[in-house]
Amino acid sequence: MTTQEREPMDAKPPRTPIDAELEWQALRLRKIVHKQYELWAITRIVHGLDDPEIEWVTQQAVPAREEGKRALLDLYFPQFRLAVEIDELQHVDQVEQDRLRERHVIDTANVEFWRWKMQDIHTLDDARDRIDKLIGTLRKRKRKQIKKGTFVPFRFGRTYDPAEWIECGGVGIQDDARFRRHVDVARLFGKDLAAHRSGMLRLTESVQVWFPKLYPNKEWDNALLDDGQRIVQRLAVDATAGSDPEPLPAGSGSGETRLVFAHYRDEFGRIYYRFVGAFEHIGQDGHSADFRRNGERITVDGAGGFEITRE
Structure with a gap:
């Protein structure tokens, strides 16, 4: 080893997972x-x-x-x-x-x-x-x-790893699965994406992944209601003020199912996406749409196959 390659005498050993968790x-x-x-x-x-x-x-x-x-x-x-x-x-x-x-x-x-x-x-x-x-x-x-048979033991770091949830066979609304990015959610469905910024990810003709903010913001005033059984999607007032309001995005057809991974922040302020259920579009009135939950668990095989079930 040359002088330039030598590790400094006071170099600290690499941190272990135990140190990081502590x-x-x-x-x-x-x-x-x-x-x-x-x-x-x-x-x-x-x-x-x-x-x-x-x-x-x-x-x-x-x-x-x-x-x-x-x-x-x-x-x-x-x-x-x-x-x-x-x-x-x-x-x-x-x-x-x-x-x-x-x-x-x-x-x-x-x-x-x-x-x-x-x-x-x-x-x-x-x-x-x-x-x-x-x-x-x-x-x-x-x-x-x-x-x-529903208890998933906590293990430091596993909560955010799509591979862990694929190995578990999928995610349910009771699981503490937190995905940092859209592309991490996409991996559940066998999609290896370099980046994804849209609020929707199409899986089949009738099923999309949806990444909503379920609270009022500048563009949307969405709400999760009835103990998690219903989502109402609305354009925010600010988004429609002073102009003709835009229609809801394409894909809001009756009977469509959305796998909802809602936008949250953890105790350190970091964004993550959590599965809150599969929701079927049941109606639309003007610039609002109504969705009812029709599934509490997604079973995945990691290669693109998935099934929506009730827990």
Whole structure:
């Protein structure tokens, strides 16, 4: 080895997956250091659960009621679609606001809430008891999914890898599959694309993949309704103001099925796409279209073959 090829004496060894995962978990907890009771409760839940197969996320972003904004869930368990909210004492005066926000998240993201109100906690034993009950619930749900054969153990990095989900045979609405780019979703269906920016990806004459933002934005005012059973697609008011509104995109014919991979952001603000169901176009009125869910799982073979089923 020449002098130029030698590794410096102080060179650090390459990072291992374990180091990367440890940093990843530490960063998640660092996001909540400014909240006194939330930090204590969440760290106790995470360390009390102590199960590497159960994923947990802090400050998970979901669409909010206000246009263009996000709500942040204090702690979220994707495998069980369970959100934990720690209401600090200032929430005493915003009960109705919290209720409306919770209802909106339930409707748009199909998330169940476990809420801890600090004004109801009087002793350390009260807090411990509440947390122990939550941990027991999480363990019970894991056992139930294992018994049904639906539990997918968390493994650092697998959530975002299309090859992992192809090996699993597909994705369902209960899976925590997060795809960073359109081309990652395309790989599920045997398509090796260098890039893809369109909101649609045609698979067959009657089936498309759709990548919508299910919240108001400059172009669209789409909404996931009825506990995830319905999507209404609308052109935003700003997109039609002052001119003749454009029609909905081609391909919105009655009977068409869209495999919906909705646009989300994780707790670090990074974009990902999550499968929320297969939806059949059932009607159109002016510049809005209505879709009903007709499938909760896509079975894929990685070579282009796929099947839509109900879970």
